[in-house]
Amino acid sequence: MRKYSLPYLLGRSFKGFSRNGFMSFASVLILTSCLLISGCFGLLIYNLYVNLNELDELNEIVCICRYDDFTEAEHKALYDRISSLENVEEVQFTPRAEALEKMREKYAEHPQVLERFAEDNNPFPDVYTIRYSGSEAQATDLLFTLRNDKKFPEFKSVEDRIETANTLEKLKNTVLWIFIGFLLVLVFISVVIIMNTVRMAINSRSDEVEVMRYIGATGWFISFPFIFETFFTGLISALIAFGAQILIYDKTMQVISSDISVSGLISFVPFSQVWYVVLLSFVGVALLTCYIGSKISLYKHIKV
Amino acid sequence: MIEFKNVTKTYNSVSRGRPVAALTDINLKIEDGETVFFVGPSGAGKTTMMRLITRMETPTSGSLKVNGTDLRRIRPRRIPEFRSQFGVEFQDCKLFPKYNVYENVAFAMRVLGMPNRIIKERVPRVLAAMNIQHRAKHFPDQLSGGEKQRAALARALVNNPKILIADEPTAGLDPKMSKDVLDLLVSLGSSTKHKRTVIIITHEQALASAYGKRMIRFENGRIAEDTGRAQE
Ligand SMILES: Nc1ncnc2c1ncn2[C@@H]1O[C@H](COP(=O)(O)OP(=O)(O)O)[C@@H](O)[C@H]1O
Ligand SMILES: [Mg+2]
Numbered sequence: 001m002r003k004y005s006l007p008y009l010l011g012r013s014f015k016g017f018s019r020n021g022f023m024s025f026a027s028v029l030i031l032t033s034c035l036l037i038s039g040c041f042g043l044l045i046y047n048l049y050v051n052l053n054e055l056d057e058l059n060e061i062v063c064i065c066r067y068d069d070f071t072e073a074e075h076k077a078l079y080d081r082i083s084s085l086e087n088v089e090e091v092q093f094t095p096r097a098e099a100l101e102k103m104r105e106k107y108a109e110h111p112q113v114l115e116r117f118a119e120d121n122n123p124f125p126d127v128y129t130i131r132y133s134g135s136e137a138q139a140t141d142l143l144f145t146l147r148n149d150k151k152f153p154e155f156k157s158v159e160d161r162i163e164t165a166n167t168l169e170k171l172k173n174t175v176l177w178i179f180i181g182f183l184l185v186l187v188f189i190s191v192v193i194i195m196n197t198v199r200m201a202i203n204s205r206s207d208e209v210e211v212m213r214y215i216g217a218t219g220w221f222i223s224f225p226f227i228f229e230t231f232f233t234g235l236i237s238a239l240i241a242f243g244a245q246i247l248i249y250d251k252t253m254q255v256i257s258s259d260i261s262v263s264g265l266i267s268f269v270p271f272s273q274v275w276y277v278v279l280l281s282f283v284g285v286a287l288l289t290c291y292i293g294s295k296i297s298l299y300k301h302i303k304v
Numbered sequence: 305m306i307e308f309k310n311v312t313k314t315y316n317s318v319s320r321g322r323p324v325a326a327l328t329d330i331n332l333k334i335e336d337g338e339t340v341f342f343v344g345p346s347g348a349g350k351t352t353m354m355r356l357i358t359r360m361e362t363p364t365s366g367s368l369k370v371n372g373t374d375l376r377r378i379r380p381r382r383i384p385e386f387r388s389q390f391g392v393e394f395q396d397c398k399l400f401p402k403y404n405v406y407e408n409v410a411f412a413m414r415v416l417g418m419p420n421r422i423i424k425e426r427v428p429r430v431l432a433a434m435n436i437q438h439r440a441k442h443f444p445d446q447l448s449g450g451e452k453q454r455a456a457l458a459r460a461l462v463n464n465p466k467i468l469i470a471d472e473p474t475a476g477l478d479p480k481m482s483k484d485v486l487d488l489l490v491s492l493g494s495s496t497k498h499k500r501t502v503i504i505i506t507h508e509q510a511l512a513s514a515y516g517k518r519m520i521r522f523e524n525g526r527i528a529e530d531t532g533r534a535q536e
Contacts, residue, residue, distance in 0.1 A: 002417025015402075211398050214358060215463070216388030217415045 031237035058165035065126040066156040099124035194293025234286035311366035339493035344522035391465030399444040
């Protein structure tokens with residue numbers, strides 16, 4: 001078995017990388033761009049998911065009372081009647097005063113908004129929120145009962161989120177598939193670029209490769225520097241893309257959180273919670289891309 | 305022993321768009337320890353002979369055996385090991401321009417994974433034997449034609465090959481230097497210490513014939529003349 005020292009092999013790889021200056025630079029540029037585009041898209045989707053999941057639970061039915069002046073006894077009786085229905089897991093009564101209070105707390109720092117929620121002008125109705133379990137059919141049954149004016153004349157309207165839940169599920173899937181398709185295209189582009197870079201490196205060193213073959217170098221010994229050269233490219237690209245990603249994310253968060261009308265609706269996952277996933281994916285995708293690209297190129301252009 | 309039986313080699317030339325017959329129906333036996341000249345005009349197929357023997361190319365048809373290895377059957381993973389028994393000097397030297405002479409020669413040992421200790425001991429010895437030790441720290445573009453040839457020869461010899469092949473070692477040299485290089489090569493073949501096969505490829509038949517060694521003349525991809533094994 002032939003033995004090679006690692007510093008020697010790494011040294012050879014690094015020389016190759018720096019010798020191939022322009023093409024290495026070009027492939028770093030393209031790889032970085034691809035990673036960054038995927039990173040932005042990926043983070044966008046991740047935030048979308050988090051926001052969608054933060055929307056109030058979807059297996060809920062919201063019943064809005066017809067009148068604001070039910071007595072406490074009436075409410076107690078209504079609560080018990082709802083609780084006794086089949087598939088009802090939990091019933092939560094939110095008095096209109098409480099809803100108002102919550103709103104005022106939420107916008108305590110925004111006087112213009114607060115104006116709309118004055119103490120003596122409560123726009124909210126009394127609300128029962130029902131959390132249910134069971135199949136979609138059972139949920140439909142429950143809805144049917146609640147919407148029956150003979151059984152529950154107290155309710156002005158009964159809102160479910162079955163449709164919304166389905167739509168959101170579809171939306172999430174669609175977006176995810178678009179992302180995956182996108183990612184594949186970008187990976188493909190990167191692989192082609194790496195293949196081309198490696199092919200040029202092989203051509204510019206064809207004499208060297210020829211001599212090595214004659215001397216009796218194994219395919220591995222010949223290929224190693226080419227593969228590791230692209231690993232330098234990949235690693236540098238991943239690090240640059242990561243740095244740029246931090247800046248872009250920060251900037252976007254700043255812009256969005258400075259606008260109240262949006263910031264109330266959207267919550268952003270802080271970068272500190274996802275940085276290692278981003279970094280690992282960048283490095284992983286970059287190295288994998290480089291490995292595949294250089295392997296294909298070596299297979300095509302270097303004979304044993 | 306190198307043994308060609310009805311070997312034909314055709315290249316699929318991309319530029320010419322049709323197959324090019326480089327060698328046709330070659331029959332040849334070279335015994336261990338022989339010194340042989342391959343002569344003939346440019347394009348006759350001499351370099352192709354070298355590429356076949358070292359398994360850089362495979363014969364299109366016929367059988368070729370080198371030291372018992374059937375080169376049409378050899379498994380790809382065994383090829384590097386097979387090639388390490390050769391020392392090859394190229395027509396244009398093919399020294400690495402970014403390495404100095406020492407590193408160029410050491411590289412041939414590094415390729416085979418030799419430990420540094422042995423490299424440090426053997427490279428200076430081979431450089432001295434080729435009389436180029438004073439140029440060890442110089443780069444190829446600082447060397448004269450003859451020095452380049454000797455550096456390239458040092459690289460070919462450093463792994464102590466059983467078969468030494470020199471492709472046009474006199475290319476670009478004046479007659480005096482050409483003779484020196486050929487003398488050196490022939491002496492490497494006559495060394496009694498190792499029974500080394502030496503194949504010298506040259507289009508300068510007149511120079512070659514002075515040594516009284518076996519001479520095989522190629523023409524249009526065929527053997528036109530073989531003086532047979534020299535009487536020692
Ligand atoms: N890689 C190749 N592809 C196509 N044709 C080649 C290749 N190598 C050599 N040839 C052709 O084969 C013939 C013999 O070439 P070569 O063996 O180099 O001759 P010599 O070394 O005697 O000058 C020539 O016609 C040459 O053009
Ligand atoms: Mg030739």
